[in-house]
Amino acid sequence: MAFSSPKCPSSWFALPPSPGPRSRRVAAASPSPSCPPLPRRFFSEKIPSQSPRNRHWNVVSMHEEEPGSEFEDLWALACPSLKILDAWLALIKSVIIHISRPKTPGHKAATVPVSPEKEIDLKKVENGVSSAISAEEHRDLAILNTSKKDSTVSITVVGASGDLAKKKIFPALFALYYEDCLPEHFTIFGYARSKMTDAELRNMVSRTLTCRIDKRENCSEKMEQFLSRCFYHSGQYGSEENFAELDKELNEHEAGRLSNRLFYLSIPPNIFIDVAKCASKSASSANGWTRVIVEKPFGRDSESSAALTRGLKQYLVEDQIFRIDHYLGKELVENLSILRFSNLVFEPLWSRQYIRNVQLIFSEDFGTEGRGGYFDNYGIIRDIMQNHLLQILALFAMETPVSLDAEDIRNEKVKVLRSMRPLQLENVVIGQYKSHTKGGITYPAYTDDKTVPKDSLTPTFAAAALFIDNARWDGVPFLMKAGKALHTRRAEIRVQFRHVPGNLYKRSFGTDLDRATNELVIRVQPDEAIYLKINNKIPGLGMRLDRSNLNLHYAARYSKEIPDAYERLLLDAIEGERRLFIRSDELDAAWALFTPLLKELEEKKIAPELYPYGSRGPVGAHYLASKYNVRWGDLSSEH
CATH class of the missing domain: 3.30.360.10 (Dihydrodipicolinate Reductase; domain 2)
Known part of the structure; x- marks a missing residue:
């Protein structure tokens, strides 16, 4: 039976005693220095169980009172075991992450140095396990535990000179930045075959950025801040060498932080696999996540779609692939x-x-x-x-x-x-x-x-x-x-x-019963709205019927402008939310x-x-x- 308390950390669990009757008592009633004190909220009324292994744990009610010696003994017994359990859970989680990370040939993951004091020594486990959590496992745990201030997100728009990148992707990223939805540390790189400098990319991007989010506020300062984080790297889509050069530039901007990398493939589908191969082998994150967004069309039929999926999965796992449908x-x-x-x-x-x-x-x-x-x-x-x-x-x-x-x-x-x-x-x-x-x-x-x-x-x-x-x-x-x-x-x-x-009123609609049919309309674009068509009486003498709308018009109901679909999907990809991806x-x-x-x-x-x-x-x-x-x-x- 588990219990929790506002006074007790959520990571602590109350575990049932070991099988069989207790054969020993705890010498000291007070908890060890490494354990928190026994919480005041605990199970105080019990029904004796027929089974010795469940003794003391059939609970009727729970309330606060001063701890008794029996529970202090129990807490002192359980506390060290809970620490061991926490260590094992951390180990299991790190192994799962390690197994799920794709092992791409030619790109060896860098290891994070682990100081001796941070290494969890499992020799202290009572059943005699004498191994320790490795540095690589600590690296995986670090991905989970590192705060946002210690990590960075690098977004590479592959095909940065194309219309989709200019009209949709860069404006969506700026809107996220304007709304403070991007991480504190982020960098945006454009990648394409066209020769271009950082300044030329910024000039190109600036022409498509707008302050539509809040027209009353001058956002030119925000725009300049955003553009200062935009850089450009020219290279071939199928060149591992060019992507290795991109990797060096990304590392410079990441400045030793835990790096997470997002690649947006704004390119024709016939070069998806080449780019996925080069990005995976030469420019994926060494100590964080790597994700790839691919645009439709995903093939022309079942065969070509399956071939594209097989090609991508040679270098990426399913959880790394974000197939975007902006609708x-x-x-x-x-x-x-x-x-x-x-x-x-x-x-x-x-x-x-x-x-x-x-x-x-x-x-x-x-x-x-x-x-x-x-x-x-x-x-x-x-x-x-x-x-x-x-x-x-x-x-x-x-x-x-x-x-x-x-x-x-x-x-x-x-x-x-x-x-x-x-x-x-x-x-x-x-x-x-x-x-x-x-x-x-x-x-x-x-x-x-x-x-x-x-x-x-x-x-x-x-x-x-x-x-x-x-x-x-x-x-x-x-x-x-x-x-x-x-x-x-x-x-x-x-x-x-x-x-x-x-229908008692069908005569009022004549022979056209479709006029009396209720209809729910969800207008996706333009002028977003939801309305329900209902039948009602026209005011006045007599019985004349009309069909009217119960209308939720978004522009009239909500003053806030609706975000572009690409804003929502880019944010979801950064946060690892896959619900809207295919x-x-x-x-x-x-x-x-x-x-x-x-x-x-x-x-x-x-x-x-x-x-x-x-x-x-x-x-x-x-x-x-x-x-x-x-x-x-x-x-x-x-x-």
């Missing part, structure tokens, strides 16, 4: 599980008994705009549906996790993905935008992009119906829709509930759903349905929805 860092996506699991009004309704269909909608009001060369290799299904929308679907549909631990949440997401039917061609519509003139302005077709082949069949629009074959969601269609060059920009989740059985088995399950469809589209060379630039998309998407007696919620006059 998981968006405020409303993170709020999804809170909305469901912490509001009693929603959780009982979250099933096929009450939900008629779920719609996941992504639309952009612009085309590829000269960047079609990259997009043409992937298309809208790989670019948006297989990752962003599918991740949101998994979060929406998963069962209640055991806890908020990252592994528990990701386990439930994997279960959902494995319960889904692979997509069939008859449940998919693809489209491609064509040229259109509106208001005297002519908008180009997708194939008018000079970086896109004229005969390209790559879809810029796709709609799909997916199904989850489990008890909660059996028969409920999950409709996905994603497209470029549409009439509006939005990303949202729409939950349409079933009709009210025997695990390898989760990635495998996601690709298994889409790979057969993608292969069929490419092998049969299925032509996409054309739709005008700025329209609502191809007509085929409406037929797909009507096939399951569904209307797209974003196309109604109410929105």
